[in-house]
Amino acid sequence: MTRDFWKSGHTPTLLSAFLYFDIAFMVWVMLGPLGVQIAATLDLAPAQKGMMVATPVLAGALLRIVMGVLVDHLKPKLAGLIGQLIVIAGLAWAWLAGIHSYREILILGVMLGFAGAAFAVALPLASRWYPPQHQGTALGIAGAGNSGTVFAAVFAPGLAVAFGWGNVFGIALIPVGIAFLVYLVFAKDAPDCPAPKSLAQYLGVLRDRDAWWFMFFYFVTFGGFVGLASSLTIYFNDQYGMSPVHAGYFTAACVFAGSLVRPMGGMLADRIGGIRTLLVVYSLAGLFLVIVSFGASSAGVALVGFMLAMGTLGFGNGAVFQLVPQRFRKEIGVMTGLVGMAGGVGGFYLAASLGYLKGVTGDYQIGLLIFAGLCFVALVGLTAVKTRWRTTWGAVAISGARV
Amino acid sequence: MSHVLKRALGLDTHVLPDFGDGELAAGDVFLIVCDGVWEPLGQLELHRLLRLHDSSQRAAESLVEAAHARGGQDNATALVARVVEVGDTDASLTDAGTLPLPGRLQPGARLDDFVIEGELHSGRDTLIYRARHATSGQRWALKTLQPVLAGDADAANRLLAEEWFLKRVHSHYFPEVLALPGRHFLYFAVRYFDGASLQDKLDAGQHFSPVEAVTLTIRALKGLAALHRLDIVHRDIKPANLHVDADGKLRILDLGVARCPTLDVREDHAQPGTPSFMAPELFSGAEASVQTDLYAVGATAYHLLTRRYPYGEIEPFQHPRFGEAVPPARYRPDIPPWLENVLLKAVAREPTQRFETAEEMLLALERGEANPLLRRRRPLVERSPAGAWPLLAFVSLSLNLLLLFLLLAS
Numbered sequence: 001m002t003r004d005f006w007k008s009g010h011t012p013t014l015l016s017a018f019l020y021f022d023i024a025f026m027v028w029v030m031l032g033p034l035g036v037q038i039a040a041t042l043d044l045a046p047a048q049k050g051m052m053v054a055t056p057v058l059a060g061a062l063l064r065i066v067m068g069v070l071v072d073h074l075k076p077k078l079a080g081l082i083g084q085l086i087v088i089a090g091l092a093w094a095w096l097a098g099i100h101s102y103r104e105i106l107i108l109g110v111m112l113g114f115a116g117a118a119f120a121v122a123l124p125l126a127s128r129w130y131p132p133q134h135q136g137t138a139l140g141i142a143g144a145g146n147s148g149t150v151f152a153a154v155f156a157p158g159l160a161v162a163f164g165w166g167n168v169f170g171i172a173l174i175p176v177g178i179a180f181l182v183y184l185v186f187a188k189d190a191p192d193c194p195a196p197k198s199l200a201q202y203l204g205v206l207r208d209r210d211a212w213w214f215m216f217f218y219f220v221t222f223g224g225f226v227g228l229a230s231s232l233t234i235y236f237n238d239q240y241g242m243s244p245v246h247a248g249y250f251t252a253a254c255v256f257a258g259s260l261v262r263p264m265g266g267m268l269a270d271r272i273g274g275i276r277t278l279l280v281v282y283s284l285a286g287l288f289l290v291i292v293s294f295g296a297s298s299a300g301v302a303l304v305g306f307m308l309a310m311g312t313l314g315f316g317n318g319a320v321f322q323l324v325p326q327r328f329r330k331e332i333g334v335m336t337g338l339v340g341m342a343g344g345v346g347g348f349y350l351a352a353s354l355g356y357l358k359g360v361t362g363d364y365q366i367g368l369l370i371f372a373g374l375c376f377v378a379l380v381g382l383t384a385v386k387t388r389w390r391t392t393w394g395a396v397a398i399s400g401a402r403v
Numbered sequence: 404m405s406h407v408l409k410r411a412l413g414l415d416t417h418v419l420p421d422f423g424d425g426e427l428a429a430g431d432v433f434l435i436v437c438d439g440v441w442e443p444l445g446q447l448e449l450h451r452l453l454r455l456h457d458s459s460q461r462a463a464e465s466l467v468e469a470a471h472a473r474g475g476q477d478n479a480t481a482l483v484a485r486v487v488e489v490g491d492t493d494a495s496l497t498d499a500g501t502l503p504l505p506g507r508l509q510p511g512a513r514l515d516d517f518v519i520e521g522e523l524h525s526g527r528d529t530l531i532y533r534a535r536h537a538t539s540g541q542r543w544a545l546k547t548l549q550p551v552l553a554g555d556a557d558a559a560n561r562l563l564a565e566e567w568f569l570k571r572v573h574s575h576y577f578p579e580v581l582a583l584p585g586r587h588f589l590y591f592a593v594r595y596f597d598g599a600s601l602q603d604k605l606d607a608g609q610h611f612s613p614v615e616a617v618t619l620t621i622r623a624l625k626g627l628a629a630l631h632r633l634d635i636v637h638r639d640i641k642p643a644n645l646h647v648d649a650d651g652k653l654r655i656l657d658l659g660v661a662r663c664p665t666l667d668v669r670e671d672h673a674q675p676g677t678p679s680f681m682a683p684e685l686f687s688g689a690e691a692s693v694q695t696d697l698y699a700v701g702a703t704a705y706h707l708l709t710r711r712y713p714y715g716e717i718e719p720f721q722h723p724r725f726g727e728a729v730p731p732a733r734y735r736p737d738i739p740p741w742l743e744n745v746l747l748k749a750v751a752r753e754p755t756q757r758f759e760t761a762e763e764m765l766l767a768l769e770r771g772e773a774n775p776l777l778r779r780r781r782p783l784v785e786r787s788p789a790g791a792w793p794l795l796a797f798v799s800l801s802l803n804l805l806l807l808f809l810l811l812a813s
Contacts, residue, residue, distance in 0.1 A: 207551070273718030326720040386718075391527065392639050392660060393719050394675025 005137055009129035012186035016179075017126040017142045020080060020187075023179040024118035025148030027087060027172055028056055031109060032230035032351075033156040033251060036237045036244040037165045038105060046238075048102055050355010053230035054348045055109030060116020061344020067117040068337045072196035075189045076125035083121060084180045086114045088173065095170035108169075119340055124333075128190035146259045149229050150252050157233065157248035194333070205331045205338065210388070213381045214324055214335070215342035217278065220378050221316035223346015224285065224371060228310055229255045230351045235364060240299040250303050257307045258314030265318025274323040275386050279379065281316035285309055286375030293368035431486040432459075439477030440470040459483040502589040504553050508532060515586050517545060523595075525549070528558060529659060533595055543581060547590035559589055561659065566591040568635055568658045576626025578654055598648035600656070601707060605642060611707045613738050619645070620704045621768050622653040627700060628761035630655070631693050635663050638691045640699035641680045642706060662691060678717040680706075683725040683752050694754040697764055701749025701757075709734035713750040725752050741775035742768075748776055 031038070032053045039049045070079040090111030099105050126142040159168045205211050232254060236247035269277045292305035320339070328335040354367040412418060432453055441449060444466070452469060456462035466481040505514050507530075512519045517534035523544055524531040532545045546565070552558040569580040569591075581592040599607075601619065611619075623645055630637055637658065644657045660675040674685045682698035685691060705713050713728040728750050732738050738746075745767050751757045758764040767776060 269720075270722050271724065273721035273723075275718050323720055389719050390677075392657075392675065392677050394660065 005130075005134050008131055008134055009126075009138060010188060010190070013129055013188050013190075014126045014138060014141060016183045016187040017122040018144065019179050020084070020183050021118050021122040021142060022144075022148040022151075023175050024084075024087070024115040024122075025146060026152045027091070027148075027176060028060055028112055028116040028118075029053075029149045029226070029230055030112065030152050030156055030168075030172065031056055031105070033153045033233045033244070033248045034160055034165050034168060035230075035234045036247065037157070037160045038099075039234070041165070042099075042102060042105065044102060045359050047356040047359035049234055050231065050352045050358070052102070052105050052109065052355075053234070054227075054351035054355070055106050056112040056116060057226055057230060057344055057351060058348035059110045059113020061113075061341045061348060063113045063117035064120045064341050064344065065337055067114075068120040068333075069196075071121055071124055075193070076121055076128070077183075077187050077189045080118070080121040080125060080183060080187070081180075083114045083117060084176070084183065086111055088176055088180065090114075091169045091173050091176065095166065095173065098166050116344065120337060123336075125187060125189070128193060140263065146262065147256075149226075149255045150259065153229070153233065153248045153252035153255055157244040161243075161245055201331065202334050202338070205328070205334050210327060210385065211335065211338065213385055214320065214327070215339055216381060217316070217378055218320050218339045218343040219346035219349075220371075220374050221281070221285075221313045221320060222340075222343030223348075223350050224289075224313040224375075225255075225258050225310060225317060226344070226347030227350025227354070227371075228306065228313075229258070230347065231354050232306060235354075236299060236302070238358070239295065239302070239364070242299060250299065250306075253303065254306045254310045258310035258317075261311050261314045262318040265315035266322040267318075268315070269319040269322035274319050275382055275389070277319040278316060278382055281312050281319060282375045282378045282382065285312040285316065286372045286379075288312060289368050289372035289375065293365045293372065295363075295365065427486055427489050429486055429488050433484040433486075435482040436466065437478060437480050439475050439479035440466055440481050442477070443470050443473035443475035453483070459485045502559075502587065504548055504550055505588040505590055506550050513537075514545065514588065514590070515583070517543065517592070519545075528552060529562070534592075542595040543592040544578075544595040545590045545592050547588070562589065562591070565658045565661065568661050568663070569593065571633055572630055572635070574626055574629035576622065576629065576653065576655055577658075578656065596646065596648035596652075596654065598646060601642035601645045601647065601703075603643075604647070605707070605710065613708065613735075613742055616704055616707045617742065617768055617771070619647070619653055619707065620700065621765055623655060623700055623703070624761045624765040624768070626653070626655045627696060628765065630661075631696070631761055633663075634665055635661050636691050636693065637661050637696050637699075638674075638676050639680075640696055640703055641677050642703055645703065664690065664692075678719050678721065679712045681717070682754065683714075684754055686722055689754075692754070693760060694757050697758050697761060698750055698754075700761075700764070701746055705731055705746050705750060708738060708746075713746075728752070739772065741772050744776040744778045747778060 035049055035053050038044070038052065044052065067079055067083060070082070090108055093111075094104075094108050099108060123139055123142050127138045130138040156168055159171055163171065229251065232251040233244065233247045236242045236250050237244060242250070265277065265281070288305060288309035292302065292309060296302040296305060324335055324339055325332050350367075350371055353370065354364055357367040357370075358364050408414075434449065434453060436449070444452075448469065449466065452465050453462050456465055460483075463481040463483045466483075467479045470479040470481075508514060508519045510519055510521050514532075514534065516537050518537055520533045520535055520542070522530070523533045526549075528549060530547050530549050532547070534543050534545050535541070536543060546562070548555075548558050548562055566580060569577060570582075578593040578596070581594075583592060604611075623640070627637065627640070635658075637655065638660045639657060640655070644655060646654045646656050648654065674681065674688075674691060676685065676691070676699075680699045680702045682695040685695055689695075702713055705711070709731050711729070711734060713731075714723070714725050717723050728747055730743055731746055732740070732743050745764070748767075749757060749764060758767065767774075
């Protein structure tokens, strides 16, 4: 981050985008840490608990595409304002009118999905200001908002114990409102904006087999990360009878481990190669998930196991996003949207399946084992990609040749 | 001062040639004479004698006779080259970019003068068919683009540039290109040969002895030398692009990413090539050059013998750090030391440490044992400066702590 990076773009936009993204992620996974208390009040079955925390993730994944289209056709700032207003409305409704049924919490989950779609708004808003050589750094700073999930896990359960979980939605309006005002005042659209992407372009990218495999890879790594981030509070509370506050701290520790190592995953992929990194990631993540699925004797051991699993998955997130922009250089906007959506769908799958299978079998083991199985499937896909990639790369554009 | 030599080879430290540029026309005459001819005859007489004789041989002989007749005491040599006919310009090359792609063709389909026999290769960008010429019955390989690249002007230009390069290089180490003046689709034809590429042979499990590997490398270098003399860099030398036909002749294929540095403007894209065979400086953004091609040849020979890469397999999109090349004798003890030195020099990390030209490497391989290269063992400080000083500091610190402990203990 040299001086000329700071001079080359628009720093207020970058910082307000980062703040927006951070707070949005915090609100997006909010239902996870609060899950224990909400489930107690609404008397939810395990499958319903899983669905409750999974709904914002799925809504966020699908809305990412919608918001991406909106960003293309409207200006990014306006799209972001719309998204934030919907989230504010949802939180205000939940706080003032109160949530009294399972159906209402699902509706709130869908509205919180707009916060999860902030990815598709904040990143283009910030990165369009910066020239190609600084894109990576700009995206890294704006995208560091992944850490918002830690705040949710740390603060939400404690506030729920003190003020009641219904009022936490109101309390959440404070940071959301501040981020909204900062965004309104300081964020500005970049002067030039690229042409909107058509549906045909989205479908065109899908013809490439690599695109599908990368969507699957991110389905596993980011899906694992977000799915576990949403489900761990309920898990720790269920398996070890921890209080929601302590379960929240444990979840925050795991999520922190996962978000911290993301840039390291990118750097390692750069150094030793993305496919090699992902081979290690999926092997280890699968192994840790299998170990954890057998249920540790104490919460401390489970914490270590989940931290290791989330850490490896976070590593994998960084490695996948080191490969995607380089492999799909021409259609990068479309691919980041599709891959991000796949990640969200993975998170939905994991959270929902854990809850559902807990309800059916009475244990979390099967759900975690199936996900570990998906890690091993990803290994197979990686070897196929590796073989396909043993070929000539790159293109020569002969412009101005006197032939 | 009119009889003093002002320019000669060896007079200056550098050779400064003069050069000119122009368009050839039929009837142009080029004359090279030594001073034993032009001095006694003079300009007017030279022109007169050249115009007098139609046959170049007669003109050269008459120039030399006239020089001797005028009393020249010096050696007299004359070389006359007369341009009989100029080939038709490749204007078709620029129009050809607008031709449509043939698309996916089934065996038995007809493409201009060719009958498709089958598909040879379907890569990411290109599609190669095996075809038979309808009239002559010869078998040709037709190279075209994948249907998904229809309308991509860059890809079309690349294909035409490849055809143009193959037309320029007249060497039996490259496949022949057929002139196709009246083609209706975007493709070009190279002569098809039965046989297999070196990668196919490796995949089939063939074991290459050092002698075989040296022979193949020498042939590849001869072909590459011809290419480099035309100032064309191949950029994608690897076993898969070296084809050995049924008679054992080696040919270099796939000039798909070849480049002529003096013709093309520098592009900002990432360097093309196959990562494991790309020289270290290419990863830091340097331009492909003769040295990078020679690195690729060295890495190919290394791979043929050991089935490994000198610095390990490199993935696409990786920015590897290059340490020390692994000596090939570690994998194949039957490699003679002189060959090991040649291979290690060919894949040296610094481009200045490698062979300068293909001919130099060729010579080193042909001489072999008789005139072996010497390999200097580089000290640790030079090999990894980052590693030497911390090691020294650590040793020194440990020693100091030990002394301190002894001092305090006593």
